[in-house]
Amino acid sequence: MAAASGRTGRPPLTEERRAEIRLEIARAALDLFVAQGVAATTGEQIGRAVGISARTVWRYFPTKESCVRPLLTAGAGLVAETLRQWRPGQPLDEAFDFERRAAEDDRLLAAPAHATVGALVRLTRTEPGLRAVWLQTYDEAEPAFARALAERAGLPADDLRPAIQAAVFNAALRAAVEHHAWHAADDTRTDAATARADLARVLRTALTTAAAGLS
Numbered sequence: 001m002a003a004a005s006g007r008t009g010r011p012p013l014t015e016e017r018r019a020e021i022r023l024e025i026a027r028a029a030l031d032l033f034v035a036q037g038v039a040a041t042t043g044e045q046i047g048r049a050v051g052i053s054a055r056t057v058w059r060y061f062p063t064k065e066s067c068v069r070p071l072l073t074a075g076a077g078l079v080a081e082t083l084r085q086w087r088p089g090q091p092l093d094e095a096f097d098f099e100r101r102a103a104e105d106d107r108l109l110a111a112p113a114h115a116t117v118g119a120l121v122r123l124t125r126t127e128p129g130l131r132a133v134w135l136q137t138y139d140e141a142e143p144a145f146a147r148a149l150a151e152r153a154g155l156p157a158d159d160l161r162p163a164i165q166a167a168v169f170n171a172a173l174r175a176a177v178e179h180h181a182w183h184a185a186d187d188t189r190t191d192a193a194t195a196r197a198d199l200a201r202v203l204r205t206a207l208t209t210a211a212a213g214l215s
Contacts, residue, residue: 022060022070024050029067034119038127065129068120072134076141083148093207098200121181142170168210176206
């Protein structure tokens with residue numbers, strides 16, 4: 001009698017588990033970059049910190065710099081949804097309600113509110129590879145913001161006006177996060193709640209300035 005056929009070995013990973021592994025790799029890479037720099041960090045070290053092989057690291061990310069992407073893209077979808085629900089006549093900073101979200105939802109303020117990720121943003125000043133990843137995350141988020149603004153205004157997806165609005169909004173967000181990361185004192189005594197509140201304040205200022213336009 002022939003043996004029953006079927007797959008052997010480990011079952012395939014769920015998408016949720018894949019996302020968890022990507023985040024674990026991102027955190028390990030970030031810790032190593034901050035501790036010893038990008039040049040001194042290897043894929044083997046990143047994998048060892050997570051308990052996986054370097055080959056598995058490269059299966060998830062093409063370069064060691066790109067390993068940090070999950071930490072920088074966490075809030076893009078929530079930002080787009082907030083823009084889509086932004087009521088006509090409502091101040092943009094009020095729509096985002098940064099102070100409340102700072103206490104309730106880290107995704108909108110994104111990982112740079114965390115002191116260690118703030119150190120990553122500071123590293124983008126001197127590490128071209130990380131700078132490229134940082135800018136790419138904003139470049140990739142901008143079309144989603146434009147679609148959300150177009151939908152909100154009842155305009156075609158390819159209309160120029162929401163595209164320009166999204167570019168201004170996106171630049172304001174990036175400038176605010178960089179300002180926060182580069183000017184915040186690298187003080188380990190600062191607790192996470194204080195860091196989030198400070199970032200919320202900076203983001204509110206950035207959006208208010210962007211909404212006011214050029215005089």
